[in-house]
Amino acid sequence: MISIDRVSKFFGEFQALNQVSIEVMAGERVVVCGPSGSGKSTMIRCINQLETHESGRIIVDGVELDGSREALNAIRARVGMVFQQFNLFPHLTVLQNLTLGPVRARGLSEPAARELAMHYLDRVQIPEQADKYPRQLSGGQQQRVAIARALCMEPGIMLFDEPTSALDPEMINEVLEVMAGLAESGMTMICVTHEMGFARRVADKMVFMDHGEIVETGPPDRFFENPESKRCQDFLQKILHH
Amino acid sequence: MKRLLAILLCPLFLTGCSADWGWYVVNPGTKQGLTNLKFLLGGLQYTVLLSFTAILISITIGLLIALPGLSSNGWLRGFNRLYVELIRAIPILVLILWVYYGMPQISGLSISVFWAGVIALALSDSAFEAEIFRAGIQSIDKGQYEAAHSISLSYGDTMRFVILPQAIKRILPALGNQLVYMLKMSSLVSVIGMQELTRKANELVVTEYRPLEIYTILVLEYLVLILLVSAAVRWLERRMNTDERH
Ligand SMILES: Nc1ncnc2c1ncn2[C@@H]1O[C@H](COP(=O)(O)OP(=O)(O)O)[C@@H](O)[C@H]1O
Numbered sequence: 001m002i003s004i005d006r007v008s009k010f011f012g013e014f015q016a017l018n019q020v021s022i023e024v025m026a027g028e029r030v031v032v033c034g035p036s037g038s039g040k041s042t043m044i045r046c047i048n049q050l051e052t053h054e055s056g057r058i059i060v061d062g063v064e065l066d067g068s069r070e071a072l073n074a075i076r077a078r079v080g081m082v083f084q085q086f087n088l089f090p091h092l093t094v095l096q097n098l099t100l101g102p103v104r105a106r107g108l109s110e111p112a113a114r115e116l117a118m119h120y121l122d123r124v125q126i127p128e129q130a131d132k133y134p135r136q137l138s139g140g141q142q143q144r145v146a147i148a149r150a151l152c153m154e155p156g157i158m159l160f161d162e163p164t165s166a167l168d169p170e171m172i173n174e175v176l177e178v179m180a181g182l183a184e185s186g187m188t189m190i191c192v193t194h195e196m197g198f199a200r201r202v203a204d205k206m207v208f209m210d211h212g213e214i215v216e217t218g219p220p221d222r223f224f225e226n227p228e229s230k231r232c233q234d235f236l237q238k239i240l241h242h
Numbered sequence: 243m244k245r246l247l248a249i250l251l252c253p254l255f256l257t258g259c260s261a262d263w264g265w266y267v268v269n270p271g272t273k274q275g276l277t278n279l280k281f282l283l284g285g286l287q288y289t290v291l292l293s294f295t296a297i298l299i300s301i302t303i304g305l306l307i308a309l310p311g312l313s314s315n316g317w318l319r320g321f322n323r324l325y326v327e328l329i330r331a332i333p334i335l336v337l338i339l340w341v342y343y344g345m346p347q348i349s350g351l352s353i354s355v356f357w358a359g360v361i362a363l364a365l366s367d368s369a370f371e372a373e374i375f376r377a378g379i380q381s382i383d384k385g386q387y388e389a390a391h392s393i394s395l396s397y398g399d400t401m402r403f404v405i406l407p408q409a410i411k412r413i414l415p416a417l418g419n420q421l422v423y424m425l426k427m428s429s430l431v432s433v434i435g436m437q438e439l440t441r442k443a444n445e446l447v448v449t450e451y452r453p454l455e456i457y458t459i460l461v462l463e464y465l466v467l468i469l470l471v472s473a474a475v476r477w478l479e480r481r482m483n484t485d486e487r488h
């Protein structure tokens with residue numbers, strides 16, 4: 001479903017991605033980890049074209065991302081994204097946050113969009129917050145609204161960029177629960193996260209990145225019990241024992 | 243605000259009793275005074291109409307000029323800079339004279355005093371509005387663009403539904419300042435014969451020879467008008483902020 005083939009990306013002189021290759025099947029759940037600055041965000045942001053790559057190929061759902069506007073629009077309609085900082089629209093209510101995309105980009109009628117929004121708010125378990133503004137919600141609730149907002153576009157693929165890193169510890173679980181539920185429903189997901197309990201539970205494939213490269217990939221059992229590279233071992237040591 | 247006005251007015255009326263002042267000229271108790279006062283206030287509608295029309299147009303132009311200034315395309319940004327620098331360099335009075343007396347010679351169309359004033363004021367102000375919009379839009383977190391991108395919003399929808407509503411809320415005080423500035427600058431349109439507040443005062447001074455009293459009234463007219471407008475802008479700001487909290 002997603003095929004990334006020898007992709008490189010530069011920010012000026014700095015190489016953020018170095019010959020990154022990875023295949024993701026439909027329905028597969030991939031968890032990406034690695035030290036800060038290793039290129040995790042850059043990689044997943046290339047998938048929905050928030051960043052453009054300089055070399056290599058990215059094919060999503062049969063569409064090659066060649067920099068054309070058609071490819072861009074085809075892809076972002078099919079790929080949902082959840083950000084570390086939520087990025088909700090502060091001047092809109094929860095319901096308006098959710099219906100904006102469906103009405104303006106998918107051409108749904110207002111009532112149909114509202115029904116859809118309430119359906120997904122139910123799914124992230126905060127239907128009672130529909131008429132509040134983002135700032136009136138806790139961090140965990142805001143992130144669940146952000147997930148619902150992405151789902152309202154009915155994407156085939158969901159990208160998560162450290163969705164719990166900005167949350168207070170007591171709110172992390174409510175967000176991970178929603179993500180686990182989504183994984184169970186068969187959504188294709190790529191999650192950048194350091195929540196290793198979550199990774200063991202839902203991941204089909206683990207990916208470890210360092211210095212813009214994919215250093216190691218594998219199924220979670222092997223990845224956690226028996227990592228091959230020294231860099232990955234050190235990294236797991238650090239985050240599992242603290 | 244009432245107290246402020248009272249303090250400002252107090253010394254005027256105290257000195258008004260002395261021999262140097264001749265308030266009779268605008269004393270509403272006398273027939274001539276009342277006529278004069280009405281004459282002066284007759285300019286108010288034009289000042290207001292001129293300023294509000296001009297600011298609506300200048301805000302529109304300002305926004306249209308600000309957007310290319312935010313583009314990643316160097317030519318578009320260059321266009322924005324050129325416009326802003328050029329317009330900012332022309333004194334308003336010169337622009338008024340040029341639009342009223344100069345422009346008809348190129349275009350072949352004669353233009354009314356009112357619209358010449360509106361065009362000159364709007365053009366001159368648009369450069370400032372463009373800078374205000376640019377700063378306001380730039381102050382919006384880039385995560386807002388990314389979220390809009392991720393839900394497939396077009397550039398136009400992103401601006402209309404996500405960025406501008408937030409930016410406008412932030413620049414409202416600056417827009418209010420521009421409106422006050424515009425109300426004051428509209429006095430310059432008197433030079434081409436626009437019958438606004440300042441022109442009316444000038445004409446009355448010529449017939450009545452009481453510049454002190456008449457220009458004092460003129461000062462007060464602008465003062466009251468601008469204090470009212472400022473209060474309205476602050477009220478609007480408060481309302482927009484409470485909107486979000488409830
Ligand atoms: N827009 C940008 N401009 C310049 N450098 C960037 C930009 N975005 C990311 N980088 C750099 O690229 C590297 C990888 O960043 P990122 O993908 O965000 O890492 P991660 O998500 O793994 O922490 C970092 O060193 C970061 O400083």
Ligand SMILES: [Mg+2]
Pocket residue numbers: 040041042161162
């Ligand atoms: Mg990151």
